Amino acid sequence: MIGIIHIFISVLILLGVSIIVLSNNIVHAAYALALTLVGVAGMYVLMNAELLAVVQILIYAGGVVILLAFGVMLTNRLRGEKVVTDSGNKWIGAIISIVIFLGFAYLIQSTDFGAGEIRTPSDQIQQIGIAFLTKHLLAFELIAFILLVALVGAAYLAKMSSDE
Amino acid sequence: MISFLFYLAFLLLFVIAAVYAERKTAAFIQSRLGPMEAGPKGVLQTIADLLKMLQKEDISATAVDKFPFLIAPVIVFSAVFAGYSVLPVNAGLSGSTIESGLFLLLAIVSLDVLGILMAGWASNNKYSLYGAMRSVAQIVSYEIPLGLSVLSVVIITGTLDLQKISFLQQGNGLPDWNIVQHPLLIFSFVIFFISGLAESNRTPFDLPESESELIGGYHTEYSGFRWGIFMLSEYGMMLLLSILGAILFFGGWNSPLPNIGGLKLYELTSGMVLGTFWLLAKALVLIFVQMWLRWTLPRLRVDQLMSLSWKYLTPISLLMLFICAVWKWWLMS
Incomplete structure (x- = not known):
């Protein structure tokens, strides 16, 4: 059961992140950011970091994203302009992120965090x-x-x- | 889990009754009769309205941003309803027993702003967007006094678990309620109630949907069932805050009747079913006060709304938080 939820939340996070990067609509990207952050909060819950999850929802999903979306809407929609952004440098960006991912994965795998006390x-x-x-x-x-x-x-x- | 399902069923029934009660309260306050045609005294009016609403076409205009427009009501309702997950029903039936219960409730309910913003923006309509902006500004501002007034209860009780807060008020009916045990909380309750009204976009804080200037605000473009979900969330928010108020200040599921000498009134009126009854009865009294205020007070202006929150309620609730901390320290020593 936990495994299924884990996969579900991971898919949710990946979906959110992909929309942020690939969408041309900056407001959709803001919503996707909210989805991602709520997904990360779900991940915290699975890892027993309950308070962190609640704080994540309160501050990031409920505060930062809303201010962000608010700012975007106030500046663009009220002036009647189209809210369109473009994503450039796709290949270089992809390569850099893969390299960073591999670097982090290697570092995390090779670090000894100790036995770790389970609270x-x-x-x-x-x-x-x-x-x-x-x-x-x-x-x-x-x-x-x-x-x-x-x-x-x-x-x-x-x-x-x-x-x- | 059971408490969650209980509240889902109760909420749906409550909305049908509350719409009727709202119209009858309005009629009484304005010296009218209100709905009288459908059924005796018009009791079937809401059911007729509901059937009409469900049959309506689900319209989405050509210029709307399709996906956010369709999903926004669902987000608003799920955010509000997720708050119910931590509410206890009676002594034997607590909600989710997570440690940060009350904190989670406040955090997750604040996500409904996201849905409102989505609805207003996706509608592609000036009035909807203005409504959404007002709503977000209002909800974000009033969350602060709401949170601070709840915190003063948390300081005194020393727990975030709503079931534990209810148990702390158990024993002897009315004299054991938080608001009677710690009279300082009367001020906190007033702030809690005002901010709660603002959080659920009720008059005198219904600027986001003020029909006379914004045609209905963020749900102008919605029709049929999706509009119904917005209404359901509004009533859901009212009920959630009323139940929360009843638990935090008015003893939760505890009976109000004290034991007088040999007459064990408290024991007689306690129990699973009666506990549920007391909790819901207290919440419904608070709902009635909300309706009463709606038809008595005029709507605030935007600047009055903001100055009420930032210049009065927030400083007062901060002060109350400090005073409650001193009170707790005095009680402990």
């Missing part, structure tokens, strides 16, 4: 929360700070453009 997902969130506030406190606070700076910067830029 039961019963107190995952608690563990992650405690780790954030003790072991990785500096990183956690830095991320919060950077996000705040980005937010303030974005608000400032938006205000500037509306003044003109």
